[in-house]
Amino acid sequence: MLTSIKTNHLTNEGQKLGMMYFRVAIILFGAQLIMGLIAAIQFLAPGFLFELFDFSVARMVHINALVVWMLYAMIGSTYMMLTDETGHEGVAIGLGKLGFWVLTAAVTVVVLVYILVQVGPGEESTLWLINEGREYIEAPRWADIGIVVVVLIFYFNVFATYMKGEKTGIMTVMVANLLALAGLYLAGMFYTDNISMDQFWWWWVIHLWVEATWEVFVGTLAAYALIKIIGAKREVVEMWLWIEVLMLFGSGILGMGHHYFWIGTPEYWWEIGALFSALEPVPLIAMFVHVLYDWGKEQGIHEAKGEAKSVIANGPAMSWLVLNAFGNFLGAGIWGFFHTLPQVNIYTHGTQFTAAHGHLSFFGAYATILIGMMYYGLQRTYGLERMKSTFKSKMGIFLIAFGVMGMTIALTISGYEQVLVERAELGATWNGFFIAQNLPWYIQGQLWRAIMGVVTFVGFIYLVWDLLTIGKVSKEAAA
Numbered sequence: 489m490l491t492s493i494k495t496n497h498l499t500n501e502g503q504k505l506g507m508m509y510f511r512v513a514i515i516l517f518g519a520q521l522i523m524g525l526i527a528a529i530q531f532l533a534p535g536f537l538f539e540l541f542d543f544s545v546a547r548m549v550h551i552n553a554l555v556v557w558m559l560y561a562m563i564g565s566t567y568m569m570l571t572d573e574t575g576h577e578g579v580a581i582g583l584g585k586l587g588f589w590v591l592t593a594a595v596t597v598v599v600l601v602y603i604l605v606q607v608g609p610g611e612e613s614t615l616w617l618i619n620e621g622r623e624y625i626e627a628p629r630w631a632d633i634g635i636v637v638v639v640l641i642f643y644f645n646v647f648a649t650y651m652k653g654e655k656t657g658i659m660t661v662m663v664a665n666l667l668a669l670a671g672l673y674l675a676g677m678f679y680t681d682n683i684s685m686d687q688f689w690w691w692w693v694i695h696l697w698v699e700a701t702w703e704v705f706v707g708t709l710a711a712y713a714l715i716k717i718i719g720a721k722r723e724v725v726e727m728w729l730w731i732e733v734l735m736l737f738g739s740g741i742l743g744m745g746h747h748y749f750w751i752g753t754p755e756y757w758w759e760i761g762a763l764f765s766a767l768e769p770v771p772l773i774a775m776f777v778h779v780l781y782d783w784g785k786e787q788g789i790h791e792a793k794g795e796a797k798s799v800i801a802n803g804p805a806m807s808w809l810v811l812n813a814f815g816n817f818l819g820a821g822i823w824g825f826f827h828t829l830p831q832v833n834i835y836t837h838g839t840q841f842t843a844a845h846g847h848l849s850f851f852g853a854y855a856t857i858l859i860g861m862m863y864y865g866l867q868r869t870y871g872l873e874r875m876k877s878t879f880k881s882k883m884g885i886f887l888i889a890f891g892v893m894g895m896t897i898a899l900t901i902s903g904y905e906q907v908l909v910e911r912a913e914l915g916a917t918w919n920g921f922f923i924a925q926n927l928p929w930y931i932q933g934q935l936w937r938a939i940m941g942v943v944t945f946v947g948f949i950y951l952v953w954d955l956l957t958i959g960k961v962s963k964e965a966a967a
């Protein structure tokens with residue numbers, strides 16, 4: 489990936505910019521994992537780095553880095569496909585590059601401030617300079633404003649290019665959805681003293697991102713990737729995409745009610761949240777079926793023509809795409825459905841069960857397909873017709889998937905124990921909370937999470953090693 493900076497076959501500035509976003513994304517992914525490992529150790533040994541690098545800080549950087557690397561990779565993916573889909577070289581990409589450097593400088597400063605200023609008073613100036621205190625999107629005000637400016641530039645690149653170029657169905661969904669996605673960020677920017685109101689709006693960002701606009705984004709990426717990687721037919725792919733969009737928004741928008749059970753919002757949200765969020769797995773099943781169906785169909789057509797070779801033009805990208813189909817359905821669909829009805833959520837709310845779902849869903853639905861897009865970007869960068877998985881690609885995907893699944897199972901067991909002991913038996917009391925945390929099932933779950941976290945990290949090292957070398961290796965093999 490680094491060599492690709494110099495020996496670059498991309499003549500297209502938009503795609504070059506996409507690769508720049510990918511490079512930062514992967515670095516932030518690494519930072520996320522290191523922070524996760526520190527926080528996981530602190531679950532087992534609470535004194536670890538106490539007052540040097542507290543759990544609150546490690547956890548905060550862990551989940552903020554998660555959101556930021558994914559946004560970087562999403563912007564990168566958009567630039568990768570923008571010029572391709574529209575058949576236009578891209579409008580004002582130079583400005584987009586400036587935006588990239590501004591954003592990256594801002595992210596660096598924000599992270600340094602998180603790490604250097606760990607504790608202090610919570611004042612008006614804290615909101616502006618240090619931290620906004622909203623889980624997942626903690627960036628202070630000044631950075632918020634900077635982010636909005638950079639996103640406006642990005643959106644201008646996308647919109648203006650779309651207007652000038654060819655308007656495919658995929659691009660139309662992309663352009664409309666990005667407007668909603670970016671606009672929702674604003675809901676997390678204003679401040680109120682009322683915690684219920686604050687949470688009400690905060691969920692507009694978090695839930696309406698991950699269960700509506702980000703999912704639609706994944707739909708467009710998968711559609712594009714299927715066309716590029718296995719030569720799926722555009723008409724079929726776009727028809728599926730429109731159905732997915734309808735189902736995702738139809739269930740996901742009001743499904744937000746499943747976060748309004750506990751924050752002081754009116755009780756009618758129980759029914760709304762229960763009904764609509766229970767429907768949310770349906771589009772995820774559709775997305776799963778679609779990817780596998782198209783793959784089977786294209787391979788079948790290929791073989792019927794007497795061509796024995798696999799229909800897949802990019803092995804690692806396709807592996808990650810298929811993992812996305814499974815992971816999205818399992819992590820968001822199944823693990824989400826488990827606790828989405830108020831009758832269940834009354835026991836599971838805020839236990840390690842939630843953390844289990846959070847890990848598998850973010851990984852399954854987003855990390856997977858975004859990594860797939862990075863591999864696709866590399867294939868373009870090196871101008872390769874085919875790119876096969878290497879040993880490192882396989883180790884990377886296997887260890888990461890195995891590690892995250894292992895962490896999820898471990899946390900599910902810890903959460904199950906909390907539900908039984910802390911919630912059901914001891915009636916969700918303060919005392920119950922501590923008793924449950926000291927029982928072996930809980931502690932062993934945390935231990936296995938840490939072990940599986942290390943497995944994930946080893947997988948990540950293979951992934952980076954592969955991303956750095958696969959282009960060159962494939963190029964030499966092709967020659």
Ligand code: HEM
Pocket residue numbers: 623698699746747765766768769819820821823824825826827828829833836837838839842845846847849850853854
């Ligand atoms: C890719 C999509 C999804 C992602 C990334 C995701 C991620 C998360 C995360 C990180 C949380 C914890 C939030 C917090 O810090 O409080 C959460 C909570 C929750 N998610 Fe999801 N989720 C997704 C889809 C779903 C779906 C489809 C459902 C239901 C079918 C669902 C049901 C829930 C529920 C009920 C909670 C609240 C848990 C509690 O009360 O503690 N999620 N989700």
Ligand code: HEM
Pocket residue numbers: 521522523524525526527528531547550551554840842843844846847850851855892937938940941942944945
């Ligand atoms: C080295 C691997 C990892 C380790 C050791 C790790 C560890 C942790 C720890 C200790 C927490 C705090 C949990 C709590 O407050 O109870 C956490 C939260 C979280 N992590 Fe990870 N993590 C890892 C990888 C990942 C990955 C790959 C993702 C997703 C792509 C992810 C997504 C999240 C999310 C969404 C939360 C917040 C969950 C919630 O509040 O419900 N983590 N992680």
Ligand SMILES: [Fe+2]
Pocket residue numbers: 695699743744746747
């Ligand atoms: Fe949600």
